[in-house]
Amino acid sequence: MPRSFIAGIGMYVPENIVTNNDLTKYMDTSDEWIQERTGIKERRYAKRTGETTTTMGIEAAKIAIERAGITPQDIDFIVFATLSPDYYFPGCGVLLQREMKMKEIGALDIRNQCSGFVYALSVADQFIRSGTYKNILVVGSEKHSFGLDFSTRGRNISVIFGDGAGAVVLQPTEKEGHGILSTHLHSDGESAEMLAMFNPGTHANHWMEQPLASFNDAEIADMFMSHKMIDNAENFPVMDGPAVFKKAIVKFPEVIKEALAANNLTTADLNLLVPHQANLRIAQFVQQKLGLRDDQVYNNIQKFGNTTAASIPIALCEAWEQGKVKEGDLVCLAAFGSGFTWGSVLVRW
Ligand SMILES: CC(C)(COP(=O)(O)OP(=O)(O)OC[C@H]1O[C@@H](n2cnc3c(N)ncnc32)[C@H](O)[C@@H]1OP(=O)(O)O)[C@@H](O)C(=O)NCCC(=O)NCCS
DSSP: OOEEEEEEEEEEOOSOEEEHHHHTTTSSOOHHHHHHHHOOOEEEOOOSSSOOHHHHHHHHHHHHHHHTTOOGGGOOEEEEEOSSOSSSSSOHHHHHHHHTTOOSOEEEEEOOGGGHHHHHHHHHHHHHHTTSOSOEEEEEEEOGGGSOOOSGGGHHHHTTBOOEEEEEEEEEEOSTTOEEEEEEEEEOGGGGGGEEOOOSSSOTTTTOSSOOTTOOOSSSOOOSSOHHHHHTTTTSOEEOHHHHHHHHHHHHHHHHHHHHHHTTOOGGGOSEEEEOOSOHHHHHHHHHHHTOOGGGBOOOHHHHOBOGGGHHHHHHHHHHHTTOSOTTOEEEEEEEETTTEEEEEEEEO
8 A cells, every 4th residue: 555745845925924013003912922922923914815715825736736746737636724715615625726727636625723734634645545646735725814803802813823825745655664654633522612713604503602692593584694793793713712722732742642652653753743833832832741852843833823724834844945854754743723623644754
């Protein structure tokens, strides 16, 4: 059975840099608070027009495809991970396929938030291992800046997130011991509402301990999106930050250890951990808990904020471009986020 390996990797971040001080124009926050709690100094925001989740994904994909030494027409499957799609439906995968003039291949969108890219890689890996496809494009892209509450009310969330995209091309390899060694996926829906965006949605307050005021229970009504919903700011994400933090620092180390143990390896064998860039404090806690040296962990949240499904491919691409990922290196990708969902991918580069 072949394994899959990352044949090409690319990233794209918008030009527009938004500093912590820039955010103080819109909300009551400070550079000091944001840096101290999250490690973030600045993030990128896409252009208001002409730049979407899909177009950023395309820019990253072009680089990944070129580095893999193939053309868009060689791609035989697309997996696109995002929580901020251009359209509610259809997904970004088909828009990318159309724009990149690819063949009539399958396109799958993944809705797994911060662990979206890990889930996407795992799905793509199964298709390569089974011999179904030979050139799978896996994209993670987010345009958060279009869906955040920039008033003081939303500050605990809005300061964290940024825009950007990353992509890889997965191909089969027969080279012994190389490529993706294993993937490990988990979820626990118990805390689904702790980090979520409820609207637009079909929930009709079914799961809500505290019903949203905007819901209109008339027999036929504009329940999916309403003026009241917008007036009540119930169209923005919500997060119980401390609860997310507590769960993340348990599940990150657990799923990294699971990946190493499954391959009879230890943290001493690890050349690089690329954690989802949720919060620098979470990454530092995980590093400490696993006893990893600074050179064994790659973080770039300081520059880009949390780009959700894009954060791992952006960080991995940067690390690779800086020569921090070399042939034969053992690299672990790990993510945790909304759902809660979490997972890891262990790769021998
Ligand atoms: C969000 C997070 C940074 C908040 O830090 P925290 O220390 O837990 O802060 P709290 O939410 O307890 O809030 C502490 C105070 O800071 C305030 N605060 C929140 N956001 C603020 C901001 N951007 N600027 C200034 N003050 C802020 C709160 O209103 C609160 O004030 P109060 O004590 O007067 O009520 C932190 O919980 C976190 O990083 N959690 C994980 C989030 C995450 O990783 N999400 C992505 C998952 S993939």
